[in-house]
Each structure stands twice: as C-alpha cells, then as structure tokens.
Amino acid sequence: MLTIKNLHACVEQKNILNGLNLNIKPGEVHAIMGPNGAGKSTLGYVLSGREGYEVLDGQVDFQGHNLLEMTIEERARKGLFLAFQYPIEIPGVSNMEFMKESVNAMRQHRGEERLTAAEFLKKAKEICKQVQLPLDFLKRGVNEGFSGGEKKRNEIMQMILLEPSLCILDESDSGLDVDALQIVANGVNSQRDGKRSFIVITHYQRLLDYIEPDFVHILANGKVVKTGDASLAKQVEKEGYAFLGLDNSEEVTA
Amino acid sequence: MTTQIDQALSRTYDAGFISDIESETFAVGLNEDVIRRISAMKNEPEWMIEWRLRAYRNWLTMEEPEWAHVQYPKIDFQAISYYSAPKSMKDKPKSLDEVDPELLRVYEKLGIPLYEQEMLAGVAVDVVFDSVSVVTTFREKLKEAGVIFCPISEAIQTYPELVKKYLGSVVPRSDNYFAALNSAVFTDGSFVYIPKGVRCPMELSTYFRINEQNTGQFERTLIIADEGSFVSYLEGCTAPQRDENQLHAAVVELVAMDDAQIKYSTVQNWYPGDENGKGGIYNFVTKRGICHTNAKVSWTQVETGSAITWKYPSCVLKGDNSIGEFYSVALTRGRQQADTGTKMIHLGKNTKSTIISKGISAGHSNNTYRGLVHMGSKADGARNFTQCDSLLIGDLCGAHTFPYIESRNPTAKVEHEATTSKVGDDQLFLCQQRGLDAEKAVSMIVNGFCKEVFKELPMEFAVEAGKLLEISLEGSVG
Amino acid sequence: MTWLQQVIHRGQAMNDWLSPVRSQALEALRNTTWPTRRTESWKYTSLAALEQLKLTATEPATQPSIDAIAGLNSLDLVFINGELQTDVNSLSLPAGLHINNLQSASAVQRVIATSMFAQIKPKRHLFGLVNDALANDVLFIDIDNGSHIVQPIRIVSLSTDGHESHHRVLVRIGNEAKASIIEQTQGEHTSLSTGFTEFDLGQQAYLEHYRLAMHTHQAIYFGGCHFCLHHNAELNSTFIGYGSQLSRTDIDIIHNGEHAKAKLNAVYLLGESEHINLHSTIEHAKPHGTTEENVRGIVGDKASAVFNGRIHIHRGAQKTQAALNNRNLLLSRRGQINTKPELEIYADDVQCAHGATVAEITDEALYYLRSRGISRSQALVMLNFGFIQELINQMPNQQLAKWLEPQLRARFKEMEVR
Numbered sequence A: 001m002l003t004i005k006n007l008h009a010c011v012e013q014k015n016i017l018n019g020l021n022l023n024i025k026p027g028e029v030h031a032i033m034g035p036n037g038a039g040k041s042t043l044g045y046v047l048s049g050r051e052g053y054e055v056l057d058g059q060v061d062f063q064g065h066n067l068l069e070m071t072i073e074e075r076a077r078k079g080l081f082l083a084f085q086y087p088i089e090i091p092g093v094s095n096m097e098f099m100k101e102s103v104n105a106m107r108q109h110r111g112e113e114r115l116t117a118a119e120f121l122k123k124a125k126e127i128c129k130q131v132q133l134p135l136d137f138l139k140r141g142v143n144e145g146f147s148g149g150e151k152k153r154n155e156i157m158q159m160i161l162l163e164p165s166l167c168i169l170d171e172s173d174s175g176l177d178v179d180a181l182q183i184v185a186n187g188v189n190s191q192r193d194g195k196r197s198f199i200v201i202t203h204y205q206r207l208l209d210y211i212e213p214d215f216v217h218i219l220a221n222g223k224v225v226k227t228g229d230a231s232l233a234k235q236v237e238k239e240g241y242a243f244l245g246l247d248n249s250e251e252v253t254a
Numbered sequence B: 001m002t003t004q005i006d007q008a009l010s011r012t013y014d015a016g017f018i019s020d021i022e023s024e025t026f027a028v029g030l031n032e033d034v035i036r037r038i039s040a041m042k043n044e045p046e047w048m049i050e051w052r053l054r055a056y057r058n059w060l061t062m063e064e065p066e067w068a069h070v071q072y073p074k075i076d077f078q079a080i081s082y083y084s085a086p087k088s089m090k091d092k093p094k095s096l097d098e099v100d101p102e103l104l105r106v107y108e109k110l111g112i113p114l115y116e117q118e119m120l121a122g123v124a125v126d127v128v129f130d131s132v133s134v135v136t137t138f139r140e141k142l143k144e145a146g147v148i149f150c151p152i153s154e155a156i157q158t159y160p161e162l163v164k165k166y167l168g169s170v171v172p173r174s175d176n177y178f179a180a181l182n183s184a185v186f187t188d189g190s191f192v193y194i195p196k197g198v199r200c201p202m203e204l205s206t207y208f209r210i211n212e213q214n215t216g217q218f219e220r221t222l223i224i225a226d227e228g229s230f231v232s233y234l235e236g237c238t239a240p241q242r243d244e245n246q247l248h249a250a251v252v253e254l255v256a257m258d259d260a261q262i263k264y265s266t267v268q269n270w271y272p273g274d275e276n277g278k279g280g281i282y283n284f285v286t287k288r289g290i291c292h293t294n295a296k297v298s299w300t301q302v303e304t305g306s307a308i309t310w311k312y313p314s315c316v317l318k319g320d321n322s323i324g325e326f327y328s329v330a331l332t333r334g335r336q337q338a339d340t341g342t343k344m345i346h347l348g349k350n351t352k353s354t355i356i357s358k359g360i361s362a363g364h365s366n367n368t369y370r371g372l373v374h375m376g377s378k379a380d381g382a383r384n385f386t387q388c389d390s391l392l393i394g395d396l397c398g399a400h401t402f403p404y405i406e407s408r409n410p411t412a413k414v415e416h417e418a419t420t421s422k423v424g425d426d427q428l429f430l431c432q433q434r435g436l437d438a439e440k441a442v443s444m445i446v447n448g449f450c451k452e453v454f455k456e457l458p459m460e461f462a463v464e465a466g467k468l469l470e471i472s473l474e475g476s477v478g
Numbered sequence C: 001m002t003w004l005q006q007v008i009h010r011g012q013a014m015n016d017w018l019s020p021v022r023s024q025a026l027e028a029l030r031n032t033t034w035p036t037r038r039t040e041s042w043k044y045t046s047l048a049a050l051e052q053l054k055l056t057a058t059e060p061a062t063q064p065s066i067d068a069i070a071g072l073n074s075l076d077l078v079f080i081n082g083e084l085q086t087d088v089n090s091l092s093l094p095a096g097l098h099i100n101n102l103q104s105a106s107a108v109q110r111v112i113a114t115s116m117f118a119q120i121k122p123k124r125h126l127f128g129l130v131n132d133a134l135a136n137d138v139l140f141i142d143i144d145n146g147s148h149i150v151q152p153i154r155i156v157s158l159s160t161d162g163h164e165s166h167h168r169v170l171v172r173i174g175n176e177a178k179a180s181i182i183e184q185t186q187g188e189h190t191s192l193s194t195g196f197t198e199f200d201l202g203q204q205a206y207l208e209h210y211r212l213a214m215h216t217h218q219a220i221y222f223g224g225c226h227f228c229l230h231h232n233a234e235l236n237s238t239f240i241g242y243g244s245q246l247s248r249t250d251i252d253i254i255h256n257g258e259h260a261k262a263k264l265n266a267v268y269l270l271g272e273s274e275h276i277n278l279h280s281t282i283e284h285a286k287p288h289g290t291t292e293e294n295v296r297g298i299v300g301d302k303a304s305a306v307f308n309g310r311i312h313i314h315r316g317a318q319k320t321q322a323a324l325n326n327r328n329l330l331l332s333r334r335g336q337i338n339t340k341p342e343l344e345i346y347a348d349d350v351q352c353a354h355g356a357t358v359a360e361i362t363d364e365a366l367y368y369l370r371s372r373g374i375s376r377s378q379a380l381v382m383l384n385f386g387f388i389q390e391l392i393n394q395m396p397n398q399q400l401a402k403w404l405e406p407q408l409r410a411r412f413k414e415m416e417v418r
Helices: A040-048 A072-077 A095-109 A117-130 A148-162 A178-190 A206-210 A230-239 A249-253 B002-009 B032-041 B046-061 B101-109 B139-144 B152-158 B160-166 B177-185 B425-433 B438-454 B459-472 C003-013 C019-030 C048-052 C107-114 C126-134 C363-370 C376-393 C398-414
Strands: A002-011 A014-024 A029-033 A053-062 A080-083 A090-094 A166-170 A197-201 A215-220 A223-228 B023-025 B084-086 B123-129 B132-136 B148-151 B190-194 B203-209 B220-225 B230-238 B245-248 B251-256 B261-268 B280-291 B296-303 B308-311 B314-317 B323-332 B337-340 B343-346 B352-362 B366-375 B383-393 B398-407 B413-422 C075-080 C097-101 C138-143 C153-159 C164-173 C178-187 C192-201 C206-213 C220-229 C234-241 C246-255 C261-270 C275-284 C290-299 C304-313 C321-330 C336-345 C351-359
Touching: A002 A040, A014 A040, A014 A053, A014 A223, A029 A040, A029 A230, A040 A053, A040 A072, A040 A080, A040 A166, A040 A197, A072 A080, A072 A095, A072 C363, A080 A148, A090 A095, A090 C363, A090 C376, A095 A117, A095 A148, A095 C363, A095 C376, A117 A148, A117 A178, A148 A178, A178 A206, A215 A230, A223 A230, B032 B046, B032 B177, B046 B177, B139 B148, B148 B152, B152 B160, B152 B190, B152 B220, B160 B220, B177 B251, B177 B280, B190 B203, B190 B230, B220 B230, B220 B261, B251 B261, B251 B296, B261 B280, B280 B296, B280 B323, B296 B308, B296 B337, B296 B438, B314 B323, B314 B352, B323 B337, B323 B366, B323 B438, B343 B352, B352 B366, B352 B398, B352 B438, B366 B383, B366 B413, B383 B398, B383 B438, B383 C336, B398 B413, B398 C351, B413 C336, B425 B438, B438 B459, C003 C019, C003 C126, C019 C126, C075 C164, C107 C138, C107 C164, C126 C164, C126 C192, C126 C220, C138 C178, C153 C164, C153 C192, C164 C178, C164 C206, C178 C192, C178 C220, C192 C206, C192 C234, C206 C220, C206 C246, C220 C234, C220 C261, C234 C246, C234 C275, C246 C261, C261 C275, C261 C304, C261 C376, C261 C398, C275 C290, C275 C321, C290 C304, C290 C336, C290 C376, C304 C321, C304 C351, C321 C336, C321 C376, C336 C351, C363 C376, C376 C398
Parallel strands: A029 A197, A029 A215, A080 A166, A166 A197, B123 B203, B190 B220, B203 B230, B220 B251, B230 B261, B245 B280, B251 B280, B261 B296, B280 B308, B280 B314, B296 B323, B308 B337, B314 B343, B323 B352, B337 B366, B343 B366, B352 B383, B366 B398, B383 B413, C075 C153, C138 C164, C153 C178, C164 C192, C178 C206, C192 C220, C206 C234, C220 C246, C234 C261, C246 C275, C261 C290, C275 C304, C290 C321, C304 C336, C321 C351
Antiparallel strands: A002 A014, A002 A053, A215 A223, B023 B084, B123 B132, B148 B190, B398 C336, B413 C351, C097 C138
C-alpha cells in the first residue's frame, strides 16, 4: 500500500522529518505516537502534499505510484485521505456542495458516472446518521460554526463517503469526550475491510482501545525510534516516553 | 466625570517661552529676490539658486490643497518672514563655547543640553533655531565611522555631488504645494550619509525650534543610508507660545539603498495654540522614504503639538522584499486639528508594510487618520496590515478614519481594521474605586492604548513621549 | 453642447407639477463643476464615456416582457425606458397599500409626497439631480400606518438598446407598517439610465429591500437608494451589482430617529472591462442606532471596482453601534480594486468599527478542498463563489435568492478565474 523510505522534509527551512521509514500493507492499522514536535502531523501533511512542506530526500511509493510527484488532488483521487486535526471553516461553501464535488471528483477519476443530487443526498443522509450529525449540517458552510467534536465527525463522514484506500487520521481523538470518541472509532472500524489501511496519529492510548492497531510506531525527532504491537502503546501510556530516552514533558501536560 | 477629564486635559504648554535673542530677520514677503537673498545668506552655488527658483515658479502655479479634514483661514504667504537667524550666528561658532549663552539657555529650558558631557550617552544632536542650524555635536566621532552628519546648508558646500544627486529625488520639487514652497525657501536642516555597510555608532538627533515672531520654518532633511547600513534618527520640535499662527513646512527625504535600514522617530510638540484655538503652529510636512531591494524604512511619530497637523510620512517600496513601517500616536485637544497618516506604495515583489495608528481626541479637537495603501501590478506577494484605533475623550471632539486601499495585483493582500473606543466613566470609576485619581487613570488608559507604538521608539524617546502624553493629560483633577 | 448642458436644456422644457423640484435641480446643475478624477467622490471613475455616448434607439421587434420570478408571487410594477407601463389604477391591491403615478395622483397624495420627494435623497448626488430634472413618471408607493403588506412588491426598470431613461420611485412606509420591496434595474446593450428611489420608514416600520442592478456591460447606469429611518424603524437591504461600462450607485441610510436599525449587505461581481462605483453613506443623526454593513466584491478580467463606505456619527448620536466590513477578491492582474471605508465620529460613547481587505483565497482553504480530490481550478471557483454565497444566504427572501443564485453563478463562470 505505502512504502516510505528515508523521508526527509522541512517546513520554513526547519527540518522536521529526518529519515523516516514506514511500510504499510493493505488492511493494516498503524498507530503513530510520539512527543510534541516529533513530526507526526508533518508526516500527514507531507503525504497529502501540502504546500510549504518541502521534501528534501527519500521516496514514497503509494500503490505503485511515486506519491511525491503527484498534486494534492491526484493523491486524494488515488485514495489517500487525511482527516485533519483542525479542519478549516469555509463559510459560504455548503458542506453538501463540497462533499458532492469531492465524491464526484473521485468517481470521475475511477471512470464512474457522477452521482445525481438525489443519489448523493441519499448516501449523505445515511452517513450523517452513522456519525450522528444532524441533517442540516449538509446545508451549512463547511465546518462553519461546528464544535470541535462536530468537525472531527464531519471528517469521518467525508472519509466514509470518499471510500479511500489509505486513511490518515491526525489526532482525530483530541478534544473528544467518550461518546464522541466512540462515534469516531465506530466510523473508522466500519471501514476496516481487510483491504483499506489506516495511519492513526494520536497522543493517547485511549483511541487505540477502540481502534486496535496492528503496529505501533514511536516517532521522535522526525524518525521512527521504536516499533511494536499494541502493547507498546500501553507501555507509553503507563511510563511516558522516558523509557525510550525521550523527554517526558509530553506526559506531564497530558 | 467628563468635566474631570476636561480639566485633566487643560494644561499649559511647557515649551512656550519666548527667548530674547537678537535676530536678523528678513522683512515679510516672498518673491524671487527673497529666494536669491536666502541663497546668498547661505553662500549657495548657482545650481542651488536655480533649483530653488524652479521650485518657486512651480509653486506659483499650484493650488493650496483643501482635501484634508482641517479648517483654517487662508494663509497669507506674503505675511511671513522666510529667514531668521540669531545675530550671533553671523560668524558661525566653531565650538559650543562660542555659542551665545542665551541660546544655550533656551535649549537647557527645553531639556536639550548641548554640552557633550551632559548629553545622553550616544546621541549626536543637530539643532535648528529658526532658519539656521546652530550646532551639531559629536561630529568628529561620527567622522571616524565615515558618517556625515551636518547642517544641509553645509552639505551643499561640502558634499555638492551627494546633495545634487539625492535632493528632490524622493520628494520632487513639485510634489505638492507645501513641498514646492519648502524647496524654494528652505533655510536649513540636517544632512546624513551613512556609508556602505556601516552601522551608525550612535543615535542621530535634530531639535527644531521656531522662536522669532511671524517667521516660517522650512527645514529640509536628507538622509542617505548606503547599501547595508543602518541609522536611527530622532527629531524633536518646539515653538514659543504666540498668539499668531506660525507656519512650519518641512520636507524629509530618506533614501535606503539595498539592504539598508533607516529608523526615523519624531516627537512633535509644536505650540498647539490656546484652548480657544488662538495661535499655534501650522505643521504642513512632507516626509517620504524610498526603499531599494531588501531595505527597510520605519517611521515612528508621537504628535501632540501644532494647531494643524498635515503630515503623511510615507514609504515607496520600490525594491523587492523591502519593508515599510508606520507607527503613530497623535493626541489632539483644545481646538487642535490633525490630519495625519501614511502612504505605503508597494511596487516591488514581496514587499511588506505595517501601519499602526493610535489617535486620541479630546476637548474640541479633530483627529483624522488618512492613509493610502497601494499595491502595484508588479507587487506579487505583497502584504499590508493596518490597524487604526481611535480613543475619544469627551463628547465634543471628533475621530475620523479615511483609509484608501488600491490594489492592482491578485496575489497581494491588504488588511485594514479600525476601531473606536472611549475612556469610559465605568473604567474611570473602576480605577478610582481602586484608589487611583482620575488624572492617573486617564493617563494609564491612554498609555496602555499607545503601548504598541511607544515600544517602537528608542528608549530615551519613549520615556519622553510617555511624559509628554502625561503632561498633555495633566490638570486639576480630584 | 456638453452632456450636462443637454440635460439642462431638456429639463427646462419639462413642465408639470414637479417643476419647483426640477428648477431647483436645474439651478444646482448649472452651478455644478463637472467631476474629474480630481473630484474626491469620482476619483476612480471616469465620466468620459458619457460625452462619447451615441444612442441610436432601435425599436425592439416585440414589446419586451418581464418574466415573473418563480415562487415569489410578487406584485410587479414595470418601467420601460422610464415610462411606467403598469396601469396602476387597475391593480387590485391589499388593504393599506396605495400605488400611484405622481403625475396623475390626487391632491392629497401629492401633499404627502411633496414633503419627501427629493428631500430624502441628498442634494450632493449629481445624477440624482439629473433624475430630478428629467424623470417623468414617478411611482409613489404609500403604505398606511400599521399595514403589513405580505406580498413582495417588485419594481422592474428596463432600459432597452439605444434608449436613455430616468425612472423614479418614492416609498412611504407608515408607522408600524411592514413591506418587502424588490427593485430590479436592467439595462440592455447600449443604454443610459438613472434610477433613484427614496424611502421613508415611519416609526417602528420594517422594510425588507433588494436592489438588483443587473446591466449588460455596455450600459451606463447611475442609481441611488435613499432611506430615512424614523424612531425604531428597521431596514434590511441587499444590493447586488453587476457593473457595466460605467455604473455608479449611491446608498444613503439616515438614522433620523432613535433606536433605528439598519442592515445592509452588498455584493458586486464584475468581469470583462466592467466598472462599478458603489458609495454607501450611513448618517447616524440620532442616538441608539445600529448599523451592520457587509460588502463583498469579486473583480475579474479587466474590471475595476470602487467602494466607498462612509459612516458618520453626528454629535450627540450616543450609544450608536455601527460596523462596516468590506472584503474583496481580485482575480486578475488587469483588474483593479479601490476601497475606502470611512469613519467620521463626533460622539464618544459609541461602538464603531470598519474593516477592509483585498486578498486572495487562503492557501489553507484551497488545500482542504484539494485534499478531498477537488481540482485546484474547481476549488477556486467554489471558494470564490462561496465568498458571496454567504451574503446571498442571508437574504430574508430565499425564493428570490434561489432565482438569483444561478444567474450569479453563470456570471461568475464567465469571469476569468486564475
């Protein structure tokens, strides 16, 4: 699915990723943890192609394609989805229009017919229900006036709607109460079909109680410093990052 | 409560004394002969006389601008004397010991000690009294660093090539009515040249004083910062308390070559007239800087004086990546009228400008911010941010904001915000309930309001500016 | 003869009961200095096109017809080339609503009208004076105190190719009365039109108002909406402007009673080499007034927009709250945006603010849309249109919004998006 080799990247001339390696097979769930400033969010931005994030070295292969050569929208159409930590508000562009255009962009790419307004609405309503967002959310501006939890659920809704092959969840659990966390986790789990892969970026073990990872990677100073199974996350939860020789201040603030 | 504030604002002008110094002053009136005489007094070369006369002829064809939000009776330009110099200056003093002691006492009263040993460490001062520069301190030390800091009248003699090249290059002779008048009759002012790569070793400073009755002051300042150099320049102004209006029409030109930086700070405290609007300085000033590649010009002004202020220190951001800044506090009270602001002309790519303007209106005064932000068609990626805040004290004053925004480039970004607020009775009540008197409370609130600008001033000036505001707000409150 | 001299000449020839108003206007026009680029309020607008204008009236093969707006069920009143086409005497009107042509109105109606006609509209508007001098038919809409007129009243003014037209409307909304008025002005091909409307909102009156200036790009248009708000009156107004070869609209809102409320939303959308000059002036003459003004514009191709938004708080108008926000998007290198929000404040206990921006779509918003597979160009169109859609969504009459939106979209598609 995704192979990252020796990835180096910088933002505003500051090196954030320093030789990161990662290999993800279809159907796998990889959790990425690590202290603040480790480069977790940067990884998501670099993979999705955000401007201002400059790749200095390394290769990324995504389903046999050179990911780094593609535009933002090409990556998305090839099935890469990033659920944002802080989704932006876009007043004036309705959620409905936004999602319909996205879905149809994907369909067009796959050589499928555009969905009619009615077909889209039917589908959107179902997913709205699943992530427990009221229907009038479709009419409102993208994320406009949504609470933090509503924004996160809106991201999961888009993920379900767009049927990507690789989902990167960037702290989709932050700021959520237990109920909202479950909604998000259930949304993710409903999409696990043995083929779709996930990268779950999180600070806390908590989310991993609901979404069980196949691998847990600890990211520090822009590279993977330790890889293990789900028990690694539990160890971090208990002991912080100190046992890895990393600064533990993360846990103090947590 | 409002009357308390009013009382707090009625104070006397500290710098309003008149000095009894024997002067040589031209009879009132303006014509080509007067200009020739000014030029002759300064022993100017022929090209300078020609330059002045061309400006004068231009001026004759121009009309006095009326667009500013100020009202004043028409100025009779024939009722002004265009040259006044202390008699003792005839044989220019070689050192401070030769300066008329009365003149030195004037500056002591103003709090500007001229003796080098008494000076604030590291500030070189040029002093302009009516029409002439009286003394420039620290010249030798500056010379060692290659910095030229002298009266412009002297620079015309000593550095004619530099003056010829840059005089009028930023503010052309016919730029506007008052600039044209200045170009014709300017008498003195300061000249600064900072050579390539030199960081000027001390703050440079000029104090302007109008003393003589019915005289106008028309000084001209030219600062050239050569490639990669840096200079911080301070300007202060006062005038005696007189019933007649006096005209001040200065021109300041700044040239910041590639990678150079000029920081220009002003504390303007010209006599503002009495509470009924009698007397006071008409301050019509043109200040402009040009920035070449990567250069920066930063204007900071604290304006508390003058009956009328008409002043727009501007930046022409010609070079790519150049930066313009304007930080301003303008306080008006009594019958003062201020129409002040800036122009940021973005021509080069990735040019940036910041405008922070704080206007405080009290009494019967009117305080106007007027600014222009222009994004030229080649100013790709240019940015401007403007914040204009007005504070009203009392219900008889006016606070106005007139920003012009012109954009010709789709990648340029302009943001302008303006707000108004008042010193509220409830704020005052809170402060008083906590044991502060109204006067202290007002000055605290005003100082807080101006903080963003004060922090841009060099240390000594920031203290002076804060004090000036406090004095301006001082009175019998209790 | 200059264009202005021709106007004066023609105005002198008009002889009807409006003559006192006309002669005042003519006197003012005689004393007018013709605006140049050095005239502050015309700084960015050239009137040269007016002098070069050659109008050759062509009679359309069929009488132009005005389509009803679906679902709106409006009462339509139609001017064509300045002539009132609707037979106002044969309309069946709800109780409390009176519609007359002032030229044939009763003496009583004339007395009511005289105290307002050409009184609410400030005298400084040059083309308002031209309209005073030349408008023949004057539509007078009079709503009795306490009457709530539910049916939207739609006034359409059409100027056909080659014609010059001047239409005029006067609206009085009685105390505690309510109404919804849609003004739609359309100029086809090469036409010159002026259209000025004055509104008097009585105490506690409510007016929902729309001015849709939808001209083709060869048209020349000068328009104005002038509102006088009495005690507790409330106005909710939306302006949509297309811009044309030369177009200017002046909106004046005068808070003439305490506790009045005004909301003004304005949108301009320009392409080709169109020009629009929009001036709004809010006069807070009395205390406790509220104004909320949002103006947004998109300028593409070689078009140029001028916005001047003035808020004037008079001495004594304490406790006023007024906010103006103007945002612009410039899509093309050849386009121009000139904006000047103005605050003039003579009272201290007020809350006033204005803001203006000229900017491009943020990279962040663009990234978000693209990360969902939407192409860059499509995302730009969506974001740009969303920028004005926000104000369209705020229109109280969503039926009208529904009719307007596809037209704006179509217009937007024609504009050059980078």
